[in-house]
Amino acid sequence: MNQLINYIKTYVALSDEECEVLMSLFEIRKLRNNEVFFEEGQIANELYFVTKGCIRLFYKVDVDEKTAFFYSQGQFICAGESYNLGIAAKENYQSMGQSEIVILDKKKVETLLQKDSKFEAIGRIATENELIASQKIIASFVTQTAEERYLELLESNSELFQNVPQQYIASFLGVSPETLSRIKSRILKR
Amino acid sequence: MNQLINYIKTYVALSDEECEVLMSLFEIRKLRNNEVFFEEGQIANELYFVTKGCIRLFYKVDVDEKTAFFYSQGQFICAGESYNLGIAAKENYQSMGQSEIVILDKKKVETLLQKDSKFEAIGRIATENELIASQKIIASFVTQTAEERYLELLESNSELFQNVPQQYIASFLGVSPETLSRIKSRILKR
DNA sequence: ATGATTTCTTGACAATCGTCAAGTACAATA
DNA sequence: TATTGTACTTGACGATTGTCAAGAAATCAT
Numbered sequence: 001m002n003q004l005i006n007y008i009k010t011y012v013a014l015s016d017e018e019c020e021v022l023m024s025l026f027e028i029r030k031l032r033n034n035e036v037f038f039e040e041g042q043i044a045n046e047l048y049f050v051t052k053g054c055i056r057l058f059y060k061v062d063v064d065e066k067t068a069f070f071y072s073q074g075q076f077i078c079a080g081e082s083y084n085l086g087i088a089a090k091e092n093y094q095s096m097g098q099s100e101i102v103i104l105d106k107k108k109v110e111t112l113l114q115k116d117s118k119f120e121a122i123g124r125i126a127t128e129n130e131l132i133a134s135q136k137i138i139a140s141f142v143t144q145t146a147e148e149r150y151l152e153l154l155e156s157n158s159e160l161f162q163n164v165p166q167q168y169i170a171s172f173l174g175v176s177p178e179t180l181s182r183i184k185s186r187i188l189k190r
Numbered sequence: 191m192n193q194l195i196n197y198i199k200t201y202v203a204l205s206d207e208e209c210e211v212l213m214s215l216f217e218i219r220k221l222r223n224n225e226v227f228f229e230e231g232q233i234a235n236e237l238y239f240v241t242k243g244c245i246r247l248f249y250k251v252d253v254d255e256k257t258a259f260f261y262s263q264g265q266f267i268c269a270g271e272s273y274n275l276g277i278a279a280k281e282n283y284q285s286m287g288q289s290e291i292v293i294l295d296k297k298k299v300e301t302l303l304q305k306d307s308k309f310e311a312i313g314r315i316a317t318e319n320e321l322i323a324s325q326k327i328i329a330s331f332v333t334q335t336a337e338e339r340y341l342e343l344l345e346s347n348s349e350l351f352q353n354v355p356q357q358y359i360a361s362f363l364g365v366s367p368e369t370l371s372r373i374k375s376r377i378l379k380r
Numbered sequence: 381a382t383g384a385t386t387t388c389t390t391g392a393c394a395a396t397c398g399t400c401a402a403g404t405a406c407a408a409t410a
Numbered sequence: 411t412a413t414t415g416t417a418c419t420t421g422a423c424g425a426t427t428g429t430c431a432a433g434a435a436a437t438c439a440t
Contacts, residue, residue: 061333068332080322090329113314117307124303124314131317132270134324139280141331142258142364143249166388174332176428181389356418366398371419 001028003051004102007074011125012118025112027103031055031095038093044082045106050075053099054163058092058171067171069137070096070160076126077101097163146173147183191218193241194292197264201315202308215302217293221245221285228283234272235296240265243289244353248282248361257361259327260286260350266316267291287353336363337373 004026005019014022031037031053038044040060048055055071071077082089083106112119140149150173153160160169170180194216195209204212221227221243228234230250238245245261261267272279273296302309330339340363343350351359360370 059329059333066332068328078321080318080325084318084322117310120307120310120314124310124317127314127317127321128270128274131268131321131324132274134321134328135270138258138324138327138331139249141328142256143251165386177388178390178429179427182427185389355416367418368399368420369397372397375419 001026001051001102003074004049007049008122012122025108026105029101029103031099031101033097034094036092036094037101038079038089038091040090040092041088042082043086044079044089044091047083047104047106047109048077048093049102049104050077051100051102054096054160055099055101056094056096056164056168058094058168059090060092065092065171067168070157070164070172072157072160075133076130078130080130096160096168141174146175146179147187149173150180150183151187191216191241191292193264194239197239198312202312215298216295219291219293221289221291223287224284226282226284227291228269228279228281230280230282231278232272233276234269234279234281237273237294237296237299238267238283239292239294240267241290241292244286244350245289245291246284246286246354246358248284248358249280250282255282255361257358260347260354260362262347262350265323266320268320286350286358331364336365336369337377339363340370340373341377 001023005014005022008014008022028051029037038046038048050071050073052073055077056067057069057071057077058065058067060066077093079089079091081087082091109123113123114120140152144152150169153169153173166180167177170177173180175183191213195204195212198204198212218241219227228236228238240261240263242263245267246257247259247261247267248255248257250256267283269279269281271277272281299313303313304310330342334342340359343359343363356370357367360367363370365373
């Protein structure tokens with residue numbers, strides 16, 4: 001929970017009372033390995049902030065699952081379209097290994113946003129950060145090969161490889177598990 | 191310009207004076223066919239709002255260009271990372287056919303955001319909408335084949351095909367121009 | 381520890397895609 | 411209208427990938 005407070009404090013000053021109000025409003029939840037805590041078809045009425053571990057975002061396509069992203073510590077998770085428009089979500093969120101998230105109820109968030117422009121600013125900044133992350137993913141999809149994205153993942157987020165099965169990473173890279181195996185052996189032979 | 195005012199009015203009420211203030215603050219710019227109005231390497235100190243035509247977002251990779259998105263009427267354009275962190279952008283924005291955009295200077299925007307929480311709210315909502323759009327693109331990249339994305343583009347954004355050369359659409363779909371030709375002929379043979 | 385289940389690797393083959401090259405259609409310009 | 415240049419299509423070929431299948435490695439539970 002302190003991680004969330006610290007995140008907010010990097011952008012706006014908070015009094016001790018404000019911190020306590022925040023901490024009393026939001027709920028901490030521990031997640032088991034492979035636990036799916038939000039499924040497609042639901043309407044998102046919560047935001048999530050990752051405080052430990054790793055969360056996989058995936059979509060179901062026919063029989064298989066396509067991984068779109070891995071969220072780590074210090075990131076907000078929001079099924080944007082569902083949360084803002086109140087329609088059924090297509091996203092699924094699953095814990096890789098044991099994780100911990102802060103659950104932020106939409107109504108409580110909205111009350112906060114309206115009450116104090118300080119929180120309105122935080123809402124905007126958090127959304128901006130999510131947008132930047134999304135734009136970077138799109139750029140990597142468009143400009144990089146699977147192998148390049150694999151190498152970059154290794155450098156930027158190596159902890160990922162401890163908890164996340166390779167098949168999910170393959171799916172995230174947009175290739176079959178077999179191809180990821182071959183990419184890896186190809187790299188080793190240099 | 192009225193389109194921008196209308197966009198804002200769908201979310202917050204504006205007095206006539208406020209409308210005039212806004213209109214006096216921001217600049218309209220007409221774009222020639224193929225005009226690149228923002229290039230990689232620059233630091234983004236402006237936002238753009240599309241009022242006419244179509245804007246292509248592309249990245250330069252080695253010698254060729256990779257198209258990531260087409261912005262249409264009623265959408266904001268923001269090179270997020272550059273705009274927020276003040277670092278060099280990797281994005282390039284180019285007009286397809288003749289287009290028209292509203293240019294929003296960052297400093298003026300920030301002044302507005304600070305002056306009135308009404309504008310802070312608009313800033314957050316606009317960012318949310320951009321985020322939703324980004325999340326949808328990512329989902330389409332991850333879950334759909336090039337052919338599926340082509341058919342969806344045809345349905346959802348058919349005006350695009352009037353002004354945008356097929357090679358850019360191919361690049362957006364992630365295939366070579368030749369493959370897009372074959373996808374098209376494959377579809378016709380049904 | 382040991383067996384059982386799952387995950388990862390490796391090989392073979394077919395399908396798909398990118399590239400190169402040539403030809404066709406279209407558009408712009410004079 | 412003729413000419414030039416650009417964009418699009420089509421074919422051939424090589425490279426890469428997905429799929430299927432089998433084997434190896436790792437993980438889990440008893």
